Amino acid sequence: MLNPEQQSMHMIRALSKLHPQWTFTGLSAACIYQYEHSHALHNGTVSIASTKESNKHDNKNLHRIYAHPSTKRYRYRGVPVTSPAHTLINCASLPFDKALSIYDSALRRNHTTKLEVETMMIQTVCNEQAVTALLQHANPLRENGGESWTYVHMMQLGYAEPLFQVNFDNPDNPGIPYRVDFCWKLHDGQIIVVEYDGVAKYKDASNPHRASLKAKLEYERRRDQHLKEAGVTSINHLFYEDVADLQRLNILLREAKVPQIR
CATH class of the missing domain: 3.40.1350 (Trna Endonuclease; Chain: A, domain 1)
Structure with a gap:
């Protein structure tokens, strides 16, 4: 009876107990931060920040996103996650019309600023074109993901x-x-x-x-x-x-x- 986001939340919390060294990022971290997003994005995949690439021993639903060893680890609602700015950087790989609601939501909740995301973009290997486009259109005045x-x-x-x-x-x-x-x-x-x-x-x-x-x-x-x-x-x-x-x-x-x- 749980919606896709709630199912993901339960899975992330369970995995964080099984693998306390993991740091969740991308859509998984957006769930923890409670940023508004489309349930259609959930496909059973969990994203973690990792200095290693995916390997044959990984579960097919584990998505490793490269992060420098010095990447800071935050804890939000009891779960290790990347910073809000870093999370937005990694959400830029999502479809634009779905990712923008995450950017709007993070800005609306005052979790980060456009300047922090721009600074993180310079320091991170990412799709700079996608991040720049999302920052150009992001606006905290939009009150929900539908808008x-x-x-x-x-x-x-x-x-x-x-x-x-x-x-x-x-x-x-x-x-x-x-x-x-x-x-x-x-x-x-x-x-x-x-x-x-x-x-x-x-x-x-x-x-x-x-x-x-x-x-x-x-x-x-x-x-x-x-x-x-x-x-x-x-x-x-x-x-x-x-x-x-x-x-x-x-x-x-x-x-x-x-x-x-x-």
């Missing part, structure tokens, strides 16, 4: 860079303004808002302490109305299926009149 993933697909389609987490007045609760995921403020006065709506926010009706589905939908309706009253020209909600299909996403963004620069 990071959506952003990458927007950029792939050539849309203009949006503003993130822009605040708008909330008449129902002035002390807690509305924050929108993506916002474009155009020269002609139009304000276009795009929201990535994860299915999970609507799905869990089993918890009595969570708002009912009807209440959630009513909140979204009132929120959209308030945003329009605050000057937002159009509000567009994207779901997983919309973002996963680039052709479909392109049609939706064009219909929403999001500016496309290439």
Whole structure:
């Protein structure tokens, strides 16, 4: 019943007890640090920092990533891991649209900075082009992995860079303004808002302490109305299926009149 990330966590913790000399890195360390990422990345492989290359005695699911003997060893939540910056360096080998959420998450949690990662990149054997591209686009203002993933697909389609987490007045609760995921403020006065709506926010009706589905939908309706009253020209909600299909996403963004620069 555990999701892929939870399964990996149990495996990493067990292996850290069996092999206390191991230092986990890459996606395995990202799990320990609790950086947001897609469960699709988990394939049963565990990554460790090693001065040795993989050999015939290694389990097929053990992935050794070269690290200099002087590499510092950290301990987080009881598990030996590479530093956050070093972990990000090794996550650059993942697909770009999946890796960016890990970079955003690490920056959002203030575990490291872009400068620390750039410094580590100079000191480490790595794919500098991939790391540089991820640092160029990484932004802690994106609040979850879904937003990071959506952003990458927007950029792939050539849309203009949006503003993130822009605040708008909330008449129902002035002390807690509305924050929108993506916002474009155009020269002609139009304000276009795009929201990535994860299915999970609507799905869990089993918890009595969570708002009912009807209440959630009513909140979204009132929120959209308030945003329009605050000057937002159009509000567009994207779901997983919309973002996963680039052709479909392109049609939706064009219909929403999001500016496309290439």
